[in-house]
Amino acid sequence: MAFVAPRTPMEETLATLWTEVLDVPAPGIHDNFFQLGGTSLSSVLMLARVQETLGTDIPLERFFEAPFIAALATVLESSSEVSVYKPLEIPGSPLVLLSPNGTQTPLFCIHPVGGDVLCYSELARRLGEEQAFYGVRAQGLDGAQEPGQSIPAMARSYVDHIRQLQPSGPYRFMGWSMGGAIAFEMARQLEAQGEHVEFLALIDAYAHPTGEVPPGTDLGARVKQYLAQELHQDAEHLDQPRLVALRKVLEHHLLAIAAHTPEPYGGEVLLLQAEDVSNRALQANDNGWRPVATGGLQVLSVPGTHHTLLRPPNVDRLAGLLRAALRAIPREGDPSSRGKQAS
The missing domain is CATH 1.10.1200.10 (ACP-like)
Known part of the structure; x- marks a missing residue:
C-alpha cells in the first residue's frame, strides 16, 4: 500500500x-x-x-x-466497540481466539515471559484459516489479578480454562520460550489425568533456562532496567499503570522460571530451534529437553535468533514446519505413526 x-x-x-x-x-x-x-x-x-x-x-x-x-x-x-479480535467470552479466561474460523482441533499457544500473545499474530495468520488458534495470556497483565506463582500452578490454571472450552482430548499445545516450558507441563499434567495430547511443540524453549535469580537480587530494579533497555526509555518513564503491571508479571515469571525443573513427559515432543544462537553446546544438547521427553523428541531448525524466528521472513519457515507437523498427526484410529521417536 x-x-x-x-x-x-x-x-x-x-x-x-x-x-x-x-x-x-x-x-x-x-x-x-x-x-x-x-x-x-x-x-x-x-x-x-x-x-x-x-x-x-x-x-x-x-x-x-x-x-x-x-x-x-x-x-x-469514536465509541464503537465492534472488534474482530475476540477474547473468549468466559469471565476471567486467559484464552484469546487468534484465528476465528478454524475447524481443526484447536491449537493452544502459551504466552512467553512477557505474558501476552501478540507475538504469535504472524504465525497464526500463516497456519491457515482452517487451524483454530488460541493464545493463552498470562494472569496479571490488567493489574487487577496477581500473576501466576509457578510453572505448575500456571499450567493447572490454563488447563482448567482450556477444558471449559474443550472438555477432553486430543489436545494440541505449543509455546515459545517460557511458553514452551508451560506447555510441556500442561501436557504432562493432562497425561497424568489420562488425557491424550496429540501435539506438543516447543518453539526455542529451554528445559533449564540460564539466568538464575540469586538470593537478595533486586528483581524489580533488574526488570525495570531490562524494560528501559528494550524499550529505549529512561527507567523513570516506566511507572505508568500498564507498565507497572507488566513489570510485576515479568518479576513473577522470572522467579517461576528460575525455580522450575521439568519432570518427564511420555508423549512425543517437537522442538523448533533457532539456528542463530550463542550457546552452541546447549543447542547441540536439544535445549536440555531430551532427558525429560521420554516419549520421543523431534528437533527441527528455524532460521533466525530466539527473538526473530517469529517475525518475517523467518516465521514463514516456522509456519511451514508446523503445518507439515500438524498434517502428519494420525487421524483417530490410525496407529501407524504413534509412538515413533524422531531425532
Missing part, C-alpha cells in the same frame, strides 16, 4: 508517538506497527503513551485488531 501521511490532528499525534516508540522517522497511517519493528513490549509502551497523551485507555486487544495509525485514530475518535 502506498505511503499516506497523517491527515488529521489525531493521526499526527499518533504518528509522533509511533516515531518515539519505534524510532522510525515518518510512519504512514496504514503502516503496520509490528511490521515496522513493534513487539509485544513496545505495543504496551505505545498504548501507555496514548493513555498519557490522550487520556484514553485502549485495550491491547483492540490494538492487535488493527495496528495502524488510521484504525487507532478511528477507535479513539
Whole structure:
C-alpha cells in the first residue's frame, strides 16, 4: 500500500508517538506497527503513551485488531466497540481466539515471559484459516489479578480454562520460550489425568533456562532496567499503570522460571530451534529437553535468533514446519505413526 501521511490532528499525534516508540522517522497511517519493528513490549509502551497523551485507555486487544495509525485514530475518535479480535467470552479466561474460523482441533499457544500473545499474530495468520488458534495470556497483565506463582500452578490454571472450552482430548499445545516450558507441563499434567495430547511443540524453549535469580537480587530494579533497555526509555518513564503491571508479571515469571525443573513427559515432543544462537553446546544438547521427553523428541531448525524466528521472513519457515507437523498427526484410529521417536 502506498505511503499516506497523517491527515488529521489525531493521526499526527499518533504518528509522533509511533516515531518515539519505534524510532522510525515518518510512519504512514496504514503502516503496520509490528511490521515496522513493534513487539509485544513496545505495543504496551505505545498504548501507555496514548493513555498519557490522550487520556484514553485502549485495550491491547483492540490494538492487535488493527495496528495502524488510521484504525487507532478511528477507535479513539469514536465509541464503537465492534472488534474482530475476540477474547473468549468466559469471565476471567486467559484464552484469546487468534484465528476465528478454524475447524481443526484447536491449537493452544502459551504466552512467553512477557505474558501476552501478540507475538504469535504472524504465525497464526500463516497456519491457515482452517487451524483454530488460541493464545493463552498470562494472569496479571490488567493489574487487577496477581500473576501466576509457578510453572505448575500456571499450567493447572490454563488447563482448567482450556477444558471449559474443550472438555477432553486430543489436545494440541505449543509455546515459545517460557511458553514452551508451560506447555510441556500442561501436557504432562493432562497425561497424568489420562488425557491424550496429540501435539506438543516447543518453539526455542529451554528445559533449564540460564539466568538464575540469586538470593537478595533486586528483581524489580533488574526488570525495570531490562524494560528501559528494550524499550529505549529512561527507567523513570516506566511507572505508568500498564507498565507497572507488566513489570510485576515479568518479576513473577522470572522467579517461576528460575525455580522450575521439568519432570518427564511420555508423549512425543517437537522442538523448533533457532539456528542463530550463542550457546552452541546447549543447542547441540536439544535445549536440555531430551532427558525429560521420554516419549520421543523431534528437533527441527528455524532460521533466525530466539527473538526473530517469529517475525518475517523467518516465521514463514516456522509456519511451514508446523503445518507439515500438524498434517502428519494420525487421524483417530490410525496407529501407524504413534509412538515413533524422531531425532
